[in-house]
Amino acid sequence: MSVKIEQVSYVYSPGTAYEKQALRNVSLEIPDGQFVGIIGHTGSGKSTLIQHFNGLMKPTSGRILYNGEDIWAEGYDLRSLRFHVGLVFQYPEYQLFEEDVLKDVCFGPKNQGLPAAECEERAVYALRQVGIAEPLFHKSPFDLSGGQKRRVAIAGVLAMNPEMLVLDEPTAGLDPRGRDEILDQVRLLQETRGITVALVSHSMEDMASYVERLIVMNLGEKVYDGTPREVFSHVRELEEMGLAAPQVTYIMHALAARGLQVDLQASTVNEARDSILRAAGVRGRSTGPAEAVLSSGQQNARESRFQ
Helix, strand or coil: CCEEEEEEEEEECCCCCCCEEEEEEEEEEECCCCEEEEECCCCCCHHHHHCCCCCCCCCCEEEEEECCEECCCCCCCHHHHHHHEEEECCCHHHHCCCCCHHHHHHHHHHHCCCCHHHHHHHHHHHHHHCCCCHHHCCCCHHHCCHHHHHHHHHHHHHCCCCCEEEEECCCCCCCHHHHHHHHHHHHHHHHHHCCEEEEECCCHHHHHHHCCEEEEEECCEEEEEECHHHHHCCHHHHHHCCCCCCHHHHHHHHHHHCCCCCCCCCCCHHHHHHHHHHHHCCCCCCCHHHHHHHHHHHHHHCCCCCC
């Protein structure tokens, strides 16, 4: 088991006028190789939670176990843990500082005490994995596009060969193409390297499309934990928390309100397409009829919330 959280609570500034409980008795397990998403409204505790994964924060109460060992037990090597559990903060490009891309990515392996040749070998491999072309290796990281900077920052963590990659809003501020490129690369890394990925995002569409498990945080508590289909079936409850479901889910509800027998748990375009084709009695792989129905539903989805 990669990471296990047992009854973890965390209080900011305890005993002062600014005391605030950020986590309340949170328990969860993230198995090796899983791609898990974490969502929640601002202040829900999701960012505080993920900073417990590699010991950046110490719980007020409860335990954090990594591969069965309590990371806050006396004598545990927290420095080594942070090489195994790599955390990429929001806007990671602000952490870039070296004169060229290759040197920046080499920084982590150097801190691990590896020889220069191995550091460079790891850096080159990581950069290629995130889709950074060799002509960019010796450019200043500050001359790159926003999406390229994010990928370089992720490569800097990957070069340390982590077993788990924790990403806090890695696509914030990027255009749709840049967002898709980053998340496609992350999914490819998860599939090819078998690393565990924990992704924090405000995009319900991204969560529906990429993760296999979704955890919902609200007021410091874990309120839902399941597949995206299972979690997004609680649309009304999510809205009460200030969240939402993917747009496709609203479209399906709008179509159902008009008498079409569709899958109300559909949360991706492919799931919606297949459900609409079945409901319309259309056979084969053609998406023409489905696209027509989706387009009609899209126009009414915002106006028709579960009539």
